Amino acid sequence: MDLVLDASPLAAIGRPFRAARIGSEGKWIGKLTGLVTESRFPPTTIGQNIIEGHLESRYIELGGTIFRAARVTSVVEDDEGVNVGIERYVYVRPPAKAPSLPEALTRCSSTFLRAKYAVGCDGKNSKVRECLNLGYDGHEYPQTFFLADVEVEESDLEPGGWDSHGLNAVLQSNGTFVLFVRLQGKVFRTYYCAKDIQPESCTEEFLRSQWETLVPEGFPTKITRFETPQVFRVSCRIVTSYSSTGGRVFLAGDAAHCHSPAGGQGMNTGLQDAANLGWKLSAAIRNGANESGVKALLATYEKERRPIAEWVLSTSDALFSSTTKPISPFMGALRNCLIKTVLFLAPERFLPPAIVRNKMFGTSISYNTAGTCIDSGAKPPYGALLAGDRLPDYEYCTSDSDQPKGLQVIIGPLSDDYTLVVVGDPKLGVKAATAISGIPNFSKYIYLICGTNTPPSPENSSGEEQVVRLIPSTIPDQRLKCSDSLTARLRLGKKESAILLVRPDMYLAMVHRGVFDDAVLVNSIKAVTLV
Numbered sequence: 236m237d238l239v240l241d242a243s244p245l246a247a248i249g250r251p252f253r254a255a256r257i258g259s260e261g262k263w264i265g266k267l268t269g270l271v272t273e274s275r276f277p278p279t280t281i282g283q284n285i286i287e288g289h290l291e292s293r294y295i296e297l298g299g300t301i302f303r304a305a306r307v308t309s310v311v312e313d314d315e316g317v318n319v320g321i322e323r324y325v326y327v328r329p330p331a332k333a334p335s336l337p338e339a340l341t342r343c344s345s346t347f348l349r350a351k352y353a354v355g356c357d358g359k360n361s362k363v364r365e366c367l368n369l370g371y372d373g374h375e376y377p378q379t380f381f382l383a384d385v386e387v388e389e390s391d392l393e394p395g396g397w398d399s400h401g402l403n404a405v406l407q408s409n410g411t412f413v414l415f416v417r418l419q420g421k422v423f424r425t426y427y428c429a430k431d432i433q434p435e436s437c438t439e440e441f442l443r444s445q446w447e448t449l450v451p452e453g454f455p456t457k458i459t460r461f462e463t464p465q466v467f468r469v470s471c472r473i474v475t476s477y478s479s480t481g482g483r484v485f486l487a488g489d490a491a492h493c494h495s496p497a498g499g500q501g502m503n504t505g506l507q508d509a510a511n512l513g514w515k516l517s518a519a520i521r522n523g524a525n526e527s528g529v530k531a532l533l534a535t536y537e538k539e540r541r542p543i544a545e546w547v548l549s550t551s552d553a554l555f556s557s558t559t560k561p562i563s564p565f566m567g568a569l570r571n572c573l574i575k576t577v578l579f580l581a582p583e584r585f586l587p588p589a590i591v592r593n594k595m596f597g598t599s600i601s602y603n604t605a606g607t608c609i610d611s612g613a614k615p616p617y618g619a620l621l622a623g624d625r626l627p628d629y630e631y632c633t634s635d636s637d638q639p640k641g642l643q644v645i646i647g648p649l650s651d652d653y654t655l656v657v658v659g660d661p662k663l664g665v666k667a668a669t670a671i672s673g674i675p676n677f678s679k680y681i682y683l684i685c686g687t688n689t690p691p692s693p694e695n696s697s698g699e700e701q702v703v704r705l706i707p708s709t710i711p712d713q714r715l716k717c718s719d720s721l722t723a724r725l726r727l728g729k730k731e732s733a734i735l736l737v738r739p740d741m742y743l744a745m746v747h748r749g750v751f752d753d754a755v756l757v758n759s760i761k762a763v764t765l766v
């Protein structure tokens with residue numbers, strides 16, 4: 236999100252998600268506390284509609300147009316572009332105002348839009364995917380979800396502990412579960428999931444009666460707003476190819492993969508798809524003449540994103556299936572005993588393990604094994620930051636301001652360019668600036684990170700590029716809750732250096748460790764940037 240808009244207002248609307256509790260068979264059996272993530276933002280719960288509202292406003296602010304009253308009916312690609320057939324499909328009874336239409340659709344009921352590339356982000360039942368004749372492999376779940384957003388009176392929250400737990404889950408041995416996620420303000424998103432329930436049962440009365448029966452001490456009764464409950468079926472599916480045969484149409488979000496809400500990763504995975512594909516499409520349009528480079532760059536979208544979607548599908552499937560599998564009351568009691576013991580013994584912040592937690596929160600997703608990023612120079616030590624990893628957002632100060640800022644904020648969001656970050660020897664920064672001078676698609680700023688005690692070095696190279704020195708913040712980062720630094724994450728020794736090539740989506744295209752020869756560095760950069 237932070238790549239395209241200032242996410243701070245969103246974080247302020249949502250609720251920091253610090254604790255969760257699990258209940259079963261009428262009792263709360265344990266809780267998870269101290270949930271943290273390696274990000275400037277704490278784990279936050281917030282309604283998807285609010286995220287979508289902010290993204291929509293930003294898209295319009297940047298010059299985009301959204302046509303709500305038209306739908307895609309066909310997609311046909313050729314060597315130069317894509318024809319997307321669209322038709323008008325809503326009728327709005329006066330005096331309500333009709334959503335805007337493409338100009339051509341005000342004169343007729345269907346038309347074509349022409350573009351160099353198209354992305355089908357039209358959800359689970361994607362028309363674009365259907366037009367590309369692609370399979371959507373996987374399975375349906377037999378369970379049905381009833382979902383309702385409710386707003387609860389403030390005074391009714393504290394007594395039952397509803398104020399202090401972002402997530403409250405109740406698992407029954409018969410496979411039924413209820414989930415209450417506290418979103419912004421006093422709003423809870425509630426889920427009721429069971430097998431063999433009829434959609435007609437999806438009413439406020441039914442949900443209230445189930446909550447009374449299943450939730451330990453019941454759910455707060457002073458409900459000030461109860462939105463009409465909705466019925467959902469969920470599936471676990473992934474598309475057979477993320478793009479068309481001609482490479483001009485792509486699929487993203489639920490159109491490419493869908494899974495159960497267990498782990499709450501559906502929207503997040505779709506947003507990551509967009510962050511991965513967006514800058515590549517922009518580079519493809521800017522560098523259209525380099526056909527083979529463009530093709531190779533766009534092919535990295537599936538190479539990088541498919542393994543992530545497969546991981547999300549398998550983890551959410553395992554979590555959902557184990558939670559909803561009916562077991563005998565005896566096995567249920569045994570399971571509860573195990574959950575209780577593990578949650579009781581695990582130290583704070585230990586569960587879920589950092590390796591799973593950071594991947595679920597998206598901060599440790601890596602494209603290192605996708606074959607699209609390069610580690611060069613000296614062999615990286617075990618556990619060091621690698622090419623394909625996300626640039627950690629540690630805080631630094633610039634020479635003109637001692638106000639620390641996250642590295643990703645300093646590099647700047649919404650950029651189409653690659654950026655070099657040199658860590659270690661200041662002389663290497665100037666040498667790298669001179670070496671890359673003239674390579675297209677590069678930010679003119681090269682960031683140099685060296686210790687606070689390193690003597691000042693010339694800040695500018697002779698070329699267009701400017702070397703900007705970043706000084707590690709001496710204030711421990713309150714939000715990251717760590718005093719780590721890029722030097723430590725790279726596992727660099729005292730006199731060692733590294734050069735990081737940062738992509739517009741803040742992932743590392745290249746990590747070069749140690750000294751370099753100018754020509755070799757330039758060739759590595761050209762090999763990995765592709766266009």
Ligand SMILES: Cc1cc2nc3c(=O)[nH]c(=O)nc-3n(C[C@H](O)[C@H](O)[C@H](O)COP(=O)(O)OP(=O)(O)OC[C@H]3O[C@@H](n4cnc5c(N)ncnc54)[C@H](O)[C@@H]3O)c2cc1C
Binds near residue numbers: 356358468500504
């Ligand atoms: C019960 C449930 C709970 C969930 N909980 C969470 C959660 O806690 N956290 C989370 O991250 N995710 C959650 N998800 C998943 C999340 O809602 C989806 O992953 C996310 O909405 C996918 O976004 P999308 O843009 O890919 O598709 P969608 O949100 O489905 O959007 C598709 C868009 O395409 C439009 N469209 C469809 N067909 C056409 C056409 N022919 N022409 C033009 N436009 C078209 C639709 O109108 C819609 O606007 C949950 C899902 C379910 C079912």
